[in-house]
Amino acid sequence: MLIDTTLREGAQLFGAYFKMETREAILSGLLRLGVDEVEVGWVGQEGIDELVRRIRPRAGRTRLSVWSPCRSADIRTASELGVDRINIGIPVSDAHMSKRLGLDRKGLLEKLGRMVLSAGLAGIRYISIGFEDVSRADRDFALDAALLAQSMGASRIRLADSLGVLSPREMGGLVEFFRSQLTIPVAVHCHNDFGMATANAVSALQSGADFADVSVLGIGERSGIAATEELAAYLAVRGGASKYHAEHLRDLCSLVAGAAGVDIPRTKAVAGADIFACESGLHAHALSKSPELFEPYDPSLIGANRKLAVGGKSGKAAVSVALGSARSHYPAGQIEDLVTSVRRMSWELGRPLTQDEFSHLADSARKH
Structure with a gap:
């Protein structure tokens, strides 16, 4: 064929x-x-x-x-x-x-x-x-x-x-x-x-x-x-x-x-590095519950990996997912403050946050 x-x-x-x-x-x-x-x-x-x-x-x-x-x-x-x-x-x-x-x-x-x-x-x-x-x-x-x-x-x-x-x-x-x-x-x-x-x-x-x-x-x-x-x-x-x-x-x-000598665009179908990357609040939250809602197929079928990050487009639900089991240690007000900090830092950097950057912000939010 x-x-x-x-x-x-x-x-x-x-x-x-x-x-x-x-x-x-x-x-x-x-x-x-x-x-x-x-x-x-x-x-x-x-x-x-x-x-x-x-x-x-x-x-x-x-x-x-x-x-x-x-x-x-x-x-x-x-x-x-x-x-x-x-x-x-x-x-x-x-x-x-x-x-x-x-x-x-x-x-x-x-x-x-x-x-x-x-x-x-x-x-x-x-x-x-x-x-x-x-x-x-x-x-x-x-x-x-x-x-x-x-x-x-x-x-x-x-x-x-x-x-x-x-x-x-x-x-x-x-x-x-x-x-x-x-x-x-x-x-x-x-x-x-x-x-x-x-x-x-x-x-x-x-x-x-x-x-x-x-x-x-x-x-x-x-x-x-x-x-x-x-x-x-x-x-x-x-x-x-x-x-x-x-x-x-x-x-x-x-x-x-x-x-x-050809560059692969990060959004190139099948081959791109970011085709299973997500930072949008609604989509990230849905992916954490049921990936097939916003993915056409399991990334592993083509040897890819899912990549979730928080950033300027993330809301409370996405940040809560990123906190994982640690979210129980954060009162609602602290999570809202963390969302604000995440969005501000992301827009300043012009990109989603790395895991280390998010962890640092999360630790700071908890201490305060």
């Missing part, structure tokens, strides 16, 4: 350079997570043959694939890498066909047929054809191309919203259109130019897609693609996909962030 392409699409991030040891570490993290397929890189990438040799003994049920341009020589090279699948990219929009390849529709279909045949003759048993810019292509022509690829022996069609222009509803409709006409699996590759990538990937899967491309932290060209951690967490927590071990996601995100 999940095709992780951090080492192909993610490696195209501006300024990202993954050394061999880093690539192997990322691959190991993806295997621990349990993704269905890893696109380990592209044909001609330095060291890709060595990387496949290193990781092959540990791949288990995870399939290894490689991306290739739609060229016979590259397809033959891919066949010698020892991967399970090849992902051949070819544009299907008129603009890309004419301006990039110098082909009309007939010429592209001829080229596509030859390349699928070439891959089969090279001994590649699983041939995935990626339709680049399909979201701006003539849909009927793209379907003709998909049906041709299927008839020639292709194993999967991958639909790429290359510029991230589709909405979740439009993506769902696109998938349903192809799914209704094809007998082979359908995959999607959703870019994030309008912040729709993960939502589009979810919509695609719910509309019948068999696979969705993802990248850790969503890194890739421009604003990237659907995020591995977001989709894996959603499928594991909300979809009951027990094959994904979401508890490894945050460590994997930290690894990729360091390697790619």
Whole structure:
């Protein structure tokens, strides 16, 4: 269901350079997570043959694939890498066909047929054809191309919203259109130019897609693609996909962030440091009674921890919770004074209080 392409699409991030040891570490993290397929890189990438040799003994049920341009020589090279699948990219929009390849529709279909045949003759048993810019292509022509690829022996069609222009509803409709006409699996590759990538990937899967491309932290060209951690967490927590071990996601995100030179916003879904942090009085009080009231899932499911603090937004209930068993030693008036002191100090510091700062204020309130 999940095709992780951090080492192909993610490696195209501006300024990202993954050394061999880093690539192997990322691959190991993806295997621990349990993704269905890893696109380990592209044909001609330095060291890709060595990387496949290193990781092959540990791949288990995870399939290894490689991306290739739609060229016979590259397809033959891919066949010698020892991967399970090849992902051949070819544009299907008129603009890309004419301006990039110098082909009309007939010429592209001829080229596509030859390349699928070439891959089969090279001994590649699983041939995935990626339709680049399909979201701006003539849909009927793209379907003709998909049906041709299927008839020639292709194993999967991958639909790429290359510029991230589709909405979740439009993506769902696109998938349903192809799914209704094809007998082979359908995959999607959703870019994030309008912040729709993960939502589009979810919509695609719910509309019948068999696979969705993802990248850790969503890194890739421009604003990237659907995020591995977001989709894996959603499928594991909300979809009951027990094959994904979401508890490894945050460590994997930290690894990729360091390697790619990308900062993780503290409120970033799944990966952020403060996604289970709370200082709001109402929410903090409710969390102390029943966490599911204000948390979508148990933090431990993704290897995170809950963090509660008092500060300028805290009230009497939240401060009482923070006092714990010691609150019985404080008369009501002292707790109200403590709330005032907490709020004042927090606003002066411009942040919630640390445990030591709160303890100091609490001790002072009790003595007075």
